[in-house]
Amino acid sequence: MTLSIGLSVNPQDPQWLELAREAERIGVDSIWVPEFWAYDAFTPLAAIAARTERVRLATGIAQLGARTPAMLAMSAMSLQNISGGRFVLGIGTGGPQVMEGWHGVRFSRPVRRTRETIEIIRRITAGERLTYDGEVYQLPLPGSEGVAIRSRAGACFVPVYVAALGPANLALTGELADGWIGNSFFPGSSEVFFGPLGAAARQAGRSLSDLDLVVAVSVEFTDDVDAAGRRHAAGYAFTFGAMGSRANNFYNNAFARQGFGDDVAEVQRLWAEGDREAAAARVPIEIGLGTNLIGPPGAVRDRLRAYRDCGVTTLRVNPIGSDLRECVAGLGILLDLVNDVNDPNGTTERDTTVR
Numbered sequence: 001m002t003l004s005i006g007l008s009v010n011p012q013d014p015q016w017l018e019l020a021r022e023a024e025r026i027g028v029d030s031i032w033v034p035e036f037w038a039y040d041a042f043t044p045l046a047a048i049a050a051r052t053e054r055v056r057l058a059t060g061i062a063q064l065g066a067r068t069p070a071m072l073a074m075s076a077m078s079l080q081n082i083s084g085g086r087f088v089l090g091i092g093t094g095g096p097q098v099m100e101g102w103h104g105v106r107f108s109r110p111v112r113r114t115r116e117t118i119e120i121i122r123r124i125t126a127g128e129r130l131t132y133d134g135e136v137y138q139l140p141l142p143g144s145e146g147v148a149i150r151s152r153a154g155a156c157f158v159p160v161y162v163a164a165l166g167p168a169n170l171a172l173t174g175e176l177a178d179g180w181i182g183n184s185f186f187p188g189s190s191e192v193f194f195g196p197l198g199a200a201a202r203q204a205g206r207s208l209s210d211l212d213l214v215v216a217v218s219v220e221f222t223d224d225v226d227a228a229g230r231r232h233a234a235g236y237a238f239t240f241g242a243m244g245s246r247a248n249n250f251y252n253n254a255f256a257r258q259g260f261g262d263d264v265a266e267v268q269r270l271w272a273e274g275d276r277e278a279a280a281a282r283v284p285i286e287i288g289l290g291t292n293l294i295g296p297p298g299a300v301r302d303r304l305r306a307y308r309d310c311g312v313t314t315l316r317v318n319p320i321g322s323d324l325r326e327c328v329a330g331l332g333i334l335l336d337l338v339n340d341v342n343d344p345n346g347t348t349e350r351d352t353t354v355r
Contacts, residue, residue, distance in 0.1 A: 006028065025355070037098060049086070114169065129148045160177055182214065183216040232289070241267060252264040267279045
């Protein structure tokens with residue numbers, strides 16, 4: 001099993017497009033664009049597609065409910081055409097705060113909505129005339145003047161990856177998806193995620209190895225490991241306190257299943273009471289260090305090996321750097337370390353001079 005590197009780029013960063021182009025040049029396998037409540041994910045990927053030739057392009061993630069399944073399929077097929085077949089559709093349900101507060105869409109039955117969306121997208125991209133009788137979606141709409149339509153774009157394959165943290169959504173991903181998009185992940189407790197994924201995959205007549213297993217990490221090369229780990233841990237205070245309600249926070253639940261239940265509950269309590277500094281200080285440094293690639297190159301190599309050995313196939317990295325040159329240089333070091341982990345006898349050397 002080999003490990004590949006994907007890059008997260010944020011269009012809010014001034015040099016995001018240059019970073020994407022440089023990342024392709026030095027050998028990054030995929031580029032991922034997020035979507036939350038700033039820019040959409042598809043438009044920046046179209047710009048990257050026009051300026052690159054090889055790298056895979058992925059939404060990380062497009063939020064279900066923000067678009068109809070047909071609109072998701074149309075956008076995906078557009079990008080597949082623009083990119084020459086390099087597009088990956090990463091989808092996820094988001095959370096109630098964003099869906100109901102930003103999009104005005106009820107956050108209900110997320111697992112069922114995910115299943116039906118995947119099935120509808122696959123019918124459309126296969127070139128079938130669209131009819132669907134689901135629990136969330138009925139197409140054509142019953143009692144309407146709608147008719148069953150076939151896409152005029154023609155059939156094309158679009159890989160579908162699902163962002164999943166809870167057991168039910170993990171099982172759905174193992175059953176239906178081409179890949180899993182994960183976070184809140186420690187290699188040492190990978191079975192929390194890979195257990196449900198693998199069991200459902202086997203029940204569907206395939207195996208866990210049929211999925212691209214993608215995990216998000218930040219990467220920071222430094223000798224001051226404790227300071228960096230503390231800083232990354234503090235950043236989780238927003239995740240635990242604001243990325244969900246007291247009753248419904250998928251990230252907190254995922255960390256709780258990996259042994260940090262009391263910690264995340266206390267961080268959430270402090271955040272809710274308005275004590276943001278105390279909340280940040282309360283996040284264990286083990287979370288900052290254990291979910292990222294932090295340290296000198298030798299230590300990062302060991303961490304890369306741990307991700308590969310537990311079954312992760314793609315690391316979607318956020319490079320830490322003060323400017324474009326530093327980010328590209330860090331990516332180059334990381335890619336050489338990955339090459340060493342995948343093939344200890346390899347001798348790849350990369351020119352990371354920004355052009």
